[in-house]
Amino acid sequence: MILDQKMLRGLVAGDRQADRIVPPTGFTAQLTLFAAGAMAFLAVFALALSFAAGRVADRWGDELARTSTVRIVAPAGQATAQVDMALAVLSTTAGVESARALTSEEQQALLAPWFGADLALDSLPVPRLIEVREAQSGFDAAGLRLRLNAEVPGAFLDDHTRWRAPLVSAASRLRLLGWIALALIAAAVAAMVTLAANAALAANAQVIAVLRLVGATDGYIAKAFIRRFTLRTLIGSAVGALLGTVAMLFMPSAGADASFLTGLGFQGATWLVPLMIPLLTASVALFATAFAARRALEALS
Template identity: 60%
Template sequence: MNALKSLLTPDRQAARVVPPTGFTAQLTLFTSAAMAFLAVFALALSLASGRLADRWSSALAGTATIRISAPAEQMDTQVAAVLALLGTTPGVASARALDQAEQRALLEPWFGPDLPVDALPLPRLIELTEGNPGYDGEGLRQRLLAEAPGAVLDDHTRWRRPLAVAASRLRLLGLVSIILIAGATGAMITLAANAALSANLPVIKVLRLVGAKDSYIVRAFVRRFTLRALSGAAIGTVLAMIGVAILPRADDAGGFLTGLGFQGFGWLLPLLLPPLAGVVAFAATRIAAFRTLKGLT
């Protein structure tokens, strides 16, 4: 707590005792900016994957379609038979036949609004909602085959589930990427801090000679690296957020790729990255500095 307090309290004289080191300063700034930039995109990917997983999962809330192909004069009989069959099938919460207007709406994106649905030998569609627990898909298929041979169960939940799982994994990968980026930032800042500490060993020896405590010396380095990491990450985050903001907006046709971005309060999440980079730099520099000082009298 004291370390954090001293970090926030500027001590110009203490800051001056360690000479500025251009190379490590630029390295820390650049690394933090680059890592924050990547982290924002990993976060955007993770959130977009999460939304996709949620969307597909909700679609999985248990719907299926039964497609009935039969001669026109038998169609109504077959539809009635299937609805009756579904009414007695355990695990089917509800079932209804789509009317012609709904079928036309489904086909409209491909064939246009003037499609003569009445004149075409189109199959009829029955939408069923799965109960909890669900129905036995294989058993239902067997019953349809026996009682309505022209009816085919299109169990689309079964192919959407792996996609939802894949989206969840993608979200997990995004989060793992952020953790790896934080780790890599810590490693880079540790290297930069070690380089700065080595370059300043004569300075550190003089400070010890005149009675400086370890905490004083560590503070001078930690404050410097933490502020550099914080500023670098802030720059990287802002640039990446601008990049995400100018991506094409999500729409139904674009699907996943155009949905890569933040929504609502999600825009606040990247703002956590600069403080996170600061915390990583604070810890990495502090550990490196105390380790270096341990070797000096």
């Protein structure tokens, strides 16, 4: 077993003399640093995507699940009466916390993005809207529809199920994609470090032969390589994660009208999560190098 507690303690404590036994390899070292940095940079964005998608899914799921809309489509002279009738029905419906008709100004604001702010609602056959807030217990949508049909002919209940489900599903998928991207990045780091470690071990077959001749154990030889690649990956990914986090700081801030893109980033304690990326990639590098070293040393014995 190449990796054991003693080995891990040795890796953390370090050994300057042992570190020197592996010849310096400038170009490979720079490539490993660069690749680790690039992967960490991408990992920050994948994390941000996941968190943002998660927040959107939660918000859409939570907010839309607790509201419904009653639409009144009636001739101009009957609209107000039907709104009152619908409000009366809603006020006696179990599970309805509150119901209120949107004002003309609110309806105008809803339509403003398409028709402009100076739209005269009276000139268009715009339906009247009632916002319904559900109590925690929820209401019986099918029963309410039947009552509204019977008592308010122009009323239609929309409990948002039709378009809430695909939106929440899309956001959840996006969150999942973010995590898959992170897993792929970790796998790519493992593959990259394994390849680099394999190349280094193969190039240093003579060094390994000399070390064995003077009594070095496989654990000692492996430790020298593992420590070197783990440290390189740690340094490279720390720089990459830092740059990625700084880049996230410069993303447009999420205001009151935050869309998905403007909300892409970290909030609150999640800003600390990118700190985990260098530790995660270094751990991946540690195990990948240990795996490569064990195979190489067996092959060279």
